[in-house]
Amino acid sequence: MKNVRVVENGVQAKEAIEQFLNGGYTKDEVYLLAHDKNRSKDLTEALETKDIGVSEQGAVNLVANVFQSRGDELRSKIQSLGLSDVEAQQYERELDKGLVLVVATKAG
Structure with a gap:
């Protein structure tokens, strides 16, 4: 189970995190x-x-990220949280705009 919020700043990130924690994460x-x-x-x-x-x-992806562009690294990290390649590309574009991504994910 995954929940994703795109926010503009640290205050909004804190609010999103609190909502996720109150939601059982x-x-x-x-x-x-x-x-x-x-x-x-x-x-x-x-x-x-x-x-x-x-x-x-x-370990392999972590080492590979050292040699990738920041965009490639971010997409790899987003995918490692269980999001699809298409979602990772979409969210990486949001990050390019200066926004912040908060992801809550439960295994299984």
Whole structure:
């Protein structure tokens, strides 16, 4: 089960995260992505969401992302959360506009 919200800023991201947590997700099931790596890192830390790492992407994809463009890396990360290639492309375009992606996903 996946829920995705596209938001404009950290305040809206915090609201989306709170809604997901109130809806039964845990902090370990909520992810945040922004096109700018520093913004993504800062918001992830400030809002205490989970970083997309080896357990989500697998070691091969994680290493491959080092050699990809930021857009390719973001699409790979979005897909690792269970979204389709078409959805990943759509959401990556939103990130290109400076928006923030908040994804809540439950395994299974």
